[in-house]
Amino acid sequence: MGVNATKEIKTIGVLTSGGDAPGMNAAVRGVVRTALANGMNVKGIRRGYTGLIEEDIIDMNGRSVADTIQRGGTVLFTARCPEFVTPQGQDKAAEVCRKHHIDGLVVIGGDGSFRGARDLATRGINTVGVPGTIDLDIACTDYTIGFDTAVNTAMEAIDKVRDTSTSHERCSIIEVMGRTAGHIALWCGIATGAEDVLTVERQDYNEKLLIQNIIDKRKMGKTHHIIINAEGVGDSYGMASRIEAATGISTRATIIGHIQRGGSPTCKDRVYASAMGSKASEILKEGKTNRIIAYKKGAFIDIDIEEALAMKKDLDPFLYEMQKKLSKM
Numbered sequence: 260m261g262v263n264a265t266k267e268i269k270t271i272g273v274l275t276s277g278g279d280a281p282g283m284n285a286a287v288r289g290v291v292r293t294a295l296a297n298g299m300n301v302k303g304i305r306r307g308y309t310g311l312i313e314e315d316i317i318d319m320n321g322r323s324v325a326d327t328i329q330r331g332g333t334v335l336f337t338a339r340c341p342e343f344v345t346p347q348g349q350d351k352a353a354e355v356c357r358k359h360h361i362d363g364l365v366v367i368g369g370d371g372s373f374r375g376a377r378d379l380a381t382r383g384i385n386t387v388g389v390p391g392t393i394d395l396d397i398a399c400t401d402y403t404i405g406f407d408t409a410v411n412t413a414m415e416a417i418d419k420v421r422d423t424s425t426s427h428e429r430c431s432i433i434e435v436m437g438r439t440a441g442h443i444a445l446w447c448g449i450a451t452g453a454e455d456v457l458t459v460e461r462q463d464y465n466e467k468l469l470i471q472n473i474i475d476k477r478k479m480g481k482t483h484h485i486i487i488n489a490e491g492v493g494d495s496y497g498m499a500s501r502i503e504a505a506t507g508i509s510t511r512a513t514i515i516g517h518i519q520r521g522g523s524p525t526c527k528d529r530v531y532a533s534a535m536g537s538k539a540s541e542i543l544k545e546g547k548t549n550r551i552i553a554y555k556k557g558a559f560i561d562i563d564i565e566e567a568l569a570m571k572k573d574l575d576p577f578l579y580e581m582q583k584k585l586s587k588m
């Protein structure tokens with residue numbers, strides 16, 4: 260597949276796909292206004308790949324993205340589209356792009372959405388992916404749109420639970436999002452001084468150890484015990500009743516849930532998302548295709564989708580071990 264297409268890019272499309280993330284609107288705005296500044300036309304595709312297949316497409320101008328940078332969610336709506344995963348669905352989507360003269364497409368989403376972008380690139384539509392997910396689980400990049408807002412939202416909620424947990428000398432299990440990734444749990448655990456962090460990536464704990472840790476910490480004089488549990492580990496309510504039965508310490512579970520996905524994006528999410536959207540527009544203009552925008556070593560770069568999808572991401576080992584040390588005493 261050629262990385263540098265020869266055709267002139269006159270019109271690009273932009274869509275948001277998969278789970279929404281605060282900052283997606285800033286990215287869309289970055290795409291739209293950079294494209295217009297560079298003399299390209301822009302079409303907004305609503306409801307992700309579903310909207311592409313169903314031709315839910317709108318013309319966008321500079322004012323279409325006015326008053327959006329501070330808003331959470333995505334003004335283009337998002338969806339998960341099973342039909343698009345099939346070759347027939349992808350053929351149809353590529354055909355719709357051609358019908359609407361969309362030469363290039365910016366896909367804002369996660370790994371699943373990028374697989375779709377790659378499949379469209381093989382069908383002759385120039386594509387660029389922009390990493391948008393609160394989970395931070397895209398291997399090629401140190402930053403994903405929405406993570407910063409999500410961890411700040413979760414951190415504030417955990418601080419509040421901690422107040423009441425301390426007052427009642429309780430143990431609290433607080434479940435944060437991340438079905439397959441524990442980055443939110445780890446960051447929140449560090450930021451709130453939690454005693455334990457449970458993630459799917461590291462199974463170096465068991466309930467017996469957890470209970471012993473709670474008993475030991477109580478003997479040390481700790482008046483609360485905060486456990487941050489990743490969604491992928493789950494069973495927070497069950498865990499709470501088992502801990503209470505084993506320790507005699509009043510224990511409560513709190514699941515923060517979708518609150519973490521919404522809300523006004525942080526400054527970092529607005530700025531980085533704007534930069535990523537803008538860069539995606541720029542590289543489409545240059546004729547590049549099958550690329551993902553990433554943030555690495557302090558710079559916004561673009562890399563091959565195939566290469567990016569082959570990479571694996573783990574929890575930061577230094578942060579993981581540090582959390583354990585800092586919560587020991």
Ligand code: ADP
Pocket residue numbers: 276277278308338339340341342343344368369370371372373374375376378392
């Ligand atoms: P994310 O982009 O956040 O990882 P999903 O995994 O739900 O979210 O993917 C979003 C959409 O991308 C899916 O609904 C589907 O339409 C498309 N998609 C996901 N996986 C693939 C795949 N393997 N091939 C083509 N398209 C895919």
Ligand code: F6P
Pocket residue numbers: 278392393394436437438439490520
């Ligand atoms: O990928 C983002 C995310 O919020 C995950 O952290 C979570 O596991 C999942 O999406 C929940 O998705 P849904 O929108 O289906 O509840």
